[in-house]
Amino acid sequence: MLLAVVVGAGTGAGSVIFRWCVTTFTRLFSGHPDYAAAPGAGNPQVPWLGAYFVLLAPVIGGLLYGPLVNRFAKEARGHGVPEVMLAVAQRGGRISPKVAVVKTLASALTIGSGGSVGREGPIVQIGSALGSTVGRVTKMPEGRMKLLVACGAAGGIAATFNAPLAGVFFAMELVLGTFSAEAFGATVLSSVTASVMGRAAFGDRAFLNLPGFHVDHLAQYGLFALLGMVAAVVGVGFSRLLYLIEDACDWLWRGPEWLRPAVGGLVLGPVLLALPEMYGVGYPVLQKAAEGGYATGFLLLLLVGKMLATSLTIGAGGSGGVFAPSLFIGAMLGAAYGIGVHHLLPASGGAVGAYALVGMGAVFAGAARAPITAVVILFELTGEYSIILPLMLAIVLATAGSRLLTRDTVYTLKLRRRGIDLEKAAPGAPVGPQRVGAVMEPLPAPLAAAGTLAEAADLLPLSGHGALPVIDESGDYVGVATAQAVAEALTERPETAPTSIGQLAEPPGAVTADQSLVQAMPVLLSAAGTGVPVLDAECGKPIGWLSHQSVLRAVHRPVA
Template sequence: MAAAVLVGAGAGAGSVAFRWCINVFTRLLSGHADYAGAPGAGNPHVPWLGPYFVLLAPVVGGLLYGPLVNRFAREARGHGVPEVMLAVAQRGGQISPKVAVVKTLASALTIGSGGSVGREGPIVQIGAALGSTLGRVTKAAEGHMKLLVACGAAGGIAATFNAPLAGVFFAMELILGTFSAEAFGATVLASVTASVIGRAAFGDVAFLALPPFHVDHLDQYALFALLGLVAAVTGVGFSRALYLIEDACDWLWRGPEWLRPAVGGLALGLVLLALPQMYGVGYPVLENATEGRYALGFLLLLLVGKVVATSLTIGIGGSGGVFAPSLFIGAMLGSAYGIGVHHMLPGTAGAVGAYALVGMGATFAGAARAPITAVVILFELTGEYSIILPLMLAVVMATATSRLLTRDTIYTLKLRRRGIDLEGAAPGARIGAQHVGAVMEPLPSSLPAATALTDAAVLLSLSGHGALPVVGDTGEYVGVVTAQAVAEALADQPDSAPSTVGPLAEPPEPLTADQPLTQALHTLLSAAGTGVPVLDAEGGSPVGWLSHQSALRAVGSGGTS
């Protein structure tokens, strides 16, 4: 726990340093605290250039951070979160300590010189690198190393956005991919510590200052649900456009990688000249949209512009996150949607700003499929509790729709394009290359659903499996009953316990013989008992049994299937 506090303090201090660097480079290269709030103005450092300085700012920034990243830490390129997810999933939480320094400078230079990216990806990678470094110094076990990495990510999000709860859920939902009491306690300590430092430096204020919104008509919930569907398509589209433009940049560039950000900065400069609201993160523009200050057509132009500018920034080798851009895109989408429904249903639609807020959360959920984080972070960033119910509805709709549209998120797609499956085996792993059908055991004798509890207890004690499949009266597969469930039922009061095993049978997550063993291990390890049934290709009836012992025997098979 002391280590979690220490990592949180480091992440908090790192976020302060990171934001200071962004402010310094932004003022140096644009002459403004946030050029997106003064679009089209000139740079007072070079007044003779007028607004055309935006053509050169990305080039200068690229000349500085391109060699830095290429020479010292190439993993600092891009949006950062996928690298942390990979380190936790397959590399035991190992992240080079120099990533923290290089990522801080490279991302601050990218944003300060006009790169249209966010700061959450960098601070997650910075905090995670600090956590990994502490774990390495203290010789922490692999499990604790991963937890310290998550603590660093949580602390970074908490301090940067003044969102301690969101930091916790971001770390568990996206970085660890699991929830446990130990992980929750450690990430809370890190998040709170980092938040205290962040609030001391930046103040305890909500990210957006907005008037209260109210849902005055029940019909509005249908409108918010529909917005969730549209936001899911937009979020998935943003993911696809991001990597499509990155592919185009890879195809076009033939020079040295260290020079790529500077040359590509010319193209980014043209985008900024045409649409200066894309300079940097763009929080002033986002806030204006939520307050209804833009017309419908301009909102759609800003939406498309952000997709292009962010994708181009990443594609030319820039360093920055995609979380803030997804919020920006969602705000533009939500505001445009709100204006549209307000014209069609003026007496029912309600405030446009409410749709902007909901659009922010739903678009992020559609892109990242992190619904808990999306709900919590929008609540913390705005301090607006009145919007929580429509936000939850839209986020759930967006998450479900996104899952139907694609198997990948904006984070995992980057890794899958490199041939990395976070649910698959790590390179060189002894377990994982096989399929379940190659290592499963014969199916143990099934229990009829009408079997008495006392008889089931005897059969389970003799089976050696700790769990047995259960079939109904006509032989259909019902589920699995565990020795623990039977023992607990027998210990209940006689009038409350079932008399047969049928009511106790529960189907575990279905496994099929053609599934990779690595995927099956997640189900096996989370199931009660010592094994789970393997179903046929249609997933209807059991054809084998996967136990811990049969999975371990795969080690001796030499990794063949």
């Protein structure tokens, strides 16, 4: 817990430095604190260039951060979150400490020189690298190291966006991929610490200032649901375009990698000249769209432009996140959709800004498939609770639609393209690729659901497992009864205590014989006893038992 606070404090300080670097480099390259707030203006430092300075800014920025990334930390290229997910899933949470420094400078230079990317990927990678470094210095075991990496990610999101809850759920949903009381407690401490430092530096206010919205008619829920389904298609389309352009850049480029960002800047510059709203993160443009400040045609142009500009920035070797671009794209989609609805149904359409806000969360959910994070972060970024019900509806539908369209998210697709599947064992790992059915033990004698606690107390110590499967009178599997649950029940007052074993049975996560060990390990590690039943994939009845010992035995014997 103390280390979680230390990581949160360090990440909070890192986020302050990072945002200062972004602002400083933006002023240096554009002459404005945020050029998206003054699109088309010239750089007062070089007034004779006028708005044409955007043709040179990405090239100069690329010449600065290209060699930096190529020489010191190649993993700092791109949007960062996939690298953190990989470090947690297959590398024991180990991230090089130099990534934090290189990522700070490279991402700040990318955004400051016009790169159309976000701040969340960099700060997540920066905070995670800090958490990993703290874990290694204090010689933490692998499990705690991963948790400290997640603490860094949570603190980064919290401090950067003034969103402490969103930081916690981002870390657990996307980085750890699991929820537990220990992980929640540690990430909350880190997130709160980092958020306090962020608020001290940037103030305690919502990241976006939007007018209040509310749902006037029940029919609007149907309109929001349709927006969620459209957002799923747009979110998946953004992911595909991002990597399609990256593939094209890989195929076309034949020169040294350190020069690639500068040459890519020659292509990005004309896009920024035609659409200066694409310069940098673009939050002023996003807010204006949510306030109804653009026409439908221009909103759709901004949507397509953001997809293209972000893809070109990443494909050219830039460093920055895709979270903010997905919010931008969602706001443009939602605002255009809201204007259309308002024209078609003026009496029941509702405010355009409400659709923009819902679109932001839904497109992010469609791209990243992180519904809890999407709901929480939109609430914290805007401070707008009145729109929570349609927001939840659209986000859930966008997540479901995304899952139907593709198995990958905008984060996991980057890894799969490199031959890495987070759901499979790490290449060369001695445990993971084996099938559960090949290493499981015989099923221990089950307990009867109608049996008494006294019978369970007699049988559990003799089993050697600390837990046993429970079946009912018809032979159907009910769950697992643990020695801990029985012991706790026996300490209760007789009139309030459970009377049968079936009342204590709880089914753990399903493990089937055809699964690989890497898929079954999370269930086994989180089980209360020393093992879990292995179920038949077709009928759902227990046919074997998977324990920690049987997993270890798989290393020392050939498995079919």
